[in-house]
Amino acid sequence: MTGFRYSEGGGHASLFAESLRDIQVSFEFFPPKTPAMEETLWAAVKRLEPVGPRFVSVTYGAGGSTRERTHATILRILNETGMQPAAHLTCVGAAREEVNEIIRCYRDAGVRHIVALRGDMPEAGQAYTPHPGGYENAADLVAGIRKIGDFDISVAAYPEQHPDSGSLAADLDNLKRKIDAGASRAITQFFFEPDQYFRFLDHVRSFGIDVPIVPGILPVTNYKQLVRFAGMCGAGVPKWLADLFDGLDGSPETRNLVAATVAGEMCRRLHTGGVNEFHFYTLNRAELSFAICHMLGLRAVKESEAAHANG
Numbered sequence: 001m002t003g004f005r006y007s008e009g010g011g012h013a014s015l016f017a018e019s020l021r022d023i024q025v026s027f028e029f030f031p032p033k034t035p036a037m038e039e040t041l042w043a044a045v046k047r048l049e050p051v052g053p054r055f056v057s058v059t060y061g062a063g064g065s066t067r068e069r070t071h072a073t074i075l076r077i078l079n080e081t082g083m084q085p086a087a088h089l090t091c092v093g094a095a096r097e098e099v100n101e102i103i104r105c106y107r108d109a110g111v112r113h114i115v116a117l118r119g120d121m122p123e124a125g126q127a128y129t130p131h132p133g134g135y136e137n138a139a140d141l142v143a144g145i146r147k148i149g150d151f152d153i154s155v156a157a158y159p160e161q162h163p164d165s166g167s168l169a170a171d172l173d174n175l176k177r178k179i180d181a182g183a184s185r186a187i188t189q190f191f192f193e194p195d196q197y198f199r200f201l202d203h204v205r206s207f208g209i210d211v212p213i214v215p216g217i218l219p220v221t222n223y224k225q226l227v228r229f230a231g232m233c234g235a236g237v238p239k240w241l242a243d244l245f246d247g248l249d250g251s252p253e254t255r256n257l258v259a260a261t262v263a264g265e266m267c268r269r270l271h272t273g274g275v276n277e278f279h280f281y282t283l284n285r286a287e288l289s290f291a292i293c294h295m296l297g298l299r300a301v302k303e304s305e306a307a308h309a310n311g
Helices: 011-019 035-051 067-080 096-109 138-148 168-181 194-206 223-233 239-245 252-272 286-295 303-310
Strands: 003-005 024-029 056-058 085-090 113-117 152-157 185-190 213-217 277-281 299-301
Touching (some): 024 035, 035 067, 035 286, 067 085, 085 096, 096 138, 168 185, 168 194, 185 194, 185 277, 194 213, 213 252, 252 286
Parallel strands (some): 085 113, 113 152, 152 185, 185 213
Antiparallel strands (some): 003 299
């Protein structure tokens, strides 16, 4: 049995760990393209498993381009770990019955959690167009999943508004349709200002949406990559973050220290505001997410310790 505990000690570290006893975490991975990437992914999975995540999700490439690799990774996590996998699924590039068959395969394999997304077109910058005869959008996909099985369904939310939404109100109305269709939580796009999350949460609640809104946390391992990601999803990159990473291109160890500190402090501030669940975009690199969980007070428990504690 694997679980987690909180460190004991004196001073502020003890008080900090004590204050975060109620938190839960989840991790996101992407399917590997090569045998070497497979090894890296699996090392990350095994490194983070002892933290005791609520679930781990596996992404789905643009236009369904990683469908088979996503499926294989999900099944391996299901069969070779004690973690609950959540499979990403999109509307792009497949007819409704084809998507339904994937859902049934997950159901029959024992997967009980799906992250339902509209998805992106295969070509970067290409406007979204529903597949003829396919699911029209994420809300439609959620409703279809609900008809097939009793899944836990997560959907996406955008604290800084989805790039394709004409207004914040339209974005929130779309989120409400996904929740009304049967989604049980929303996971946000990454952000770097806690106030953005809390303002967004106020707007969400004003629309009558009462499910958990889990903040998505992206530890910054590569600033140039972050800027590219942010440009694709409409997320802002504050100047103070750029200043922190300025001059560190050739210093990966220092970058990691800064990244862990920034993400850990943001989680602490979010928790102070009442947040107790965090979703980490790992980019298949375990150490930063593991370090942040450690900063939050989470500790892996060896099987012998867990057995003694439960005895």
